[in-house]
Amino acid sequence: MEEERFNPRGRIDWRTWGTLNVPVGRWERFPCAFPEPIFDPLLLSEMRWTVHRLIEELGHTAETSTGRVLLERARSLAIQLGPGVHQRPRAQHRASESAFVAEALEAMGWVADKRGLGGTESLDGLSWDLVIDEVWEAWVSAFTADLATRLGLQSTPHGGAQHPLNWAGGIQSMGALVPDVALRGAHRVIWVDAKYKAHLSQLAQHGWRRLTEHVRSAHRADLHQALAYANLAAMDHVDTVLAYPDFGTSQESPLFAVATIATGRRRVRLILAGLPFGFSSPDHREKTLSAWRSALAI
Numbered sequence: 001m002e003e004e005r006f007n008p009r010g011r012i013d014w015r016t017w018g019t020l021n022v023p024v025g026r027w028e029r030f031p032c033a034f035p036e037p038i039f040d041p042l043l044l045s046e047m048r049w050t051v052h053r054l055i056e057e058l059g060h061t062a063e064t065s066t067g068r069v070l071l072e073r074a075r076s077l078a079i080q081l082g083p084g085v086h087q088r089p090r091a092q093h094r095a096s097e098s099a100f101v102a103e104a105l106e107a108m109g110w111v112a113d114k115r116g117l118g119g120t121e122s123l124d125g126l127s128w129d130l131v132i133d134e135v136w137e138a139w140v141s142a143f144t145a146d147l148a149t150r151l152g153l154q155s156t157p158h159g160g161a162q163h164p165l166n167w168a169g170g171i172q173s174m175g176a177l178v179p180d181v182a183l184r185g186a187h188r189v190i191w192v193d194a195k196y197k198a199h200l201s202q203l204a205q206h207g208w209r210r211l212t213e214h215v216r217s218a219h220r221a222d223l224h225q226a227l228a229y230a231n232l233a234a235m236d237h238v239d240t241v242l243a244y245p246d247f248g249t250s251q252e253s254p255l256f257a258v259a260t261i262a263t264g265r266r267r268v269r270l271i272l273a274g275l276p277f278g279f280s281s282p283d284h285r286e287k288t289l290s291a292w293r294s295a296l297a298i
Contacts, residue, residue: 002031002033003032004021004031005030005032006028008030009032011032013033014134016031017029017031017135018135018137019138022142023139023142023145027278041085042087044084046087046088047081047108048078048084048086049087050108051074054070054074054111055071055075058070088112089105089109132196136196137180137194139194139275139277139278140180140181140243140275141157141180141181143288143289144181144183144243146289147289147292147293147296151183151190151293153183153185154183154184154185155181156181156184161178161182161232162176162177163176163177163178165177177228177232179229180192181194187235187236188235188236188239189232189237190240191226191229191230191240192240193225193240195244197244199215199218199219199222199242199244200273201246203272223242227240227261227270236265238267239268239271239296240270241273241296242272243274244273245277246277254288255272255273255274256272256274256291256295257271258295259271275292276288
């Protein structure tokens with residue numbers, strides 16, 4: 001069964017959540033997939049054993065707010081399962097037609113063996129994976145779509161500005177340059193690439209010379225990528241922007257760093273821009289849009 005829920009159940013489709021729900025402000029709606037309830041006395045006994053073990057372990061963290069919430073959730077599950085036999089999960093289960101059930105059985109094994117998210121013995125498995133880069137790209141795409149109207153430009157959908165690389169010969173590399181966002185006007189273009197990295201805040205705090213070689217190498221590659229996008233449009237005014245998350249708690253103006261490259265009549269600006277990952281209020285959103293509009297003014 002698949003449905004959108006306020007309270008997650010089963011497997012959450014993080015890709016759909018990040019690319020479809022986040023851009024339109026539906027943060028609280030989670031696309032979930034889960035099987036219909038099944039009755040299996042042996043499985044129920046193993047579920048009771050697993051939940052009872054979780055209640056015991058969570059009792060050690062009940063003094064924390066997170067621990068209390070998880071403990072209450074585990075107790076609620078115990079009530080739903082009802083009284084009955086408790087049996088430690090088996091090492092082997094029969095094949096399940098449901099991938100969700102198979103992963104649930106695996107997670108129960110982790111609890112039994114104190115592995116992964118089920119305990120503290122070793123971290124050799126995780127039961128979920130959130131591709132935060134994709135969520136950030138969707139957030140930047142939604143923000144710049146609003147920004148485009150303030151600048152009088154047209155926004156290209158996320159990933160819609162593809163520029164093929166035509167290789168000659170048998171050896172080939174990547175097939176296209178694909179900026180995350182393109183904002184176009186009659187006489188200018190703005191390329192925006194979302195980077196879920198701390199480079200901008202690190203530069204602001206430490207400066208280029210005090211960054212580690214690893215960070216400088218990664219940032220240098222991002223700059224070269226952004227400058228490659230600058231050659232994709234034959235216009236007099238080209239801006240290429242690397243959008244970084246700003247996790248500051250204040251509502252001060254986001255960080256910007258601007259470098260200009262001029263060749264004849266053509267002017268290219270390379271901009272490192274900070275963007276809050278979510279807004280605390282409508283006023284916060286408007287201030288951020290205004291700051292970006294000012295930074296991109298020509």
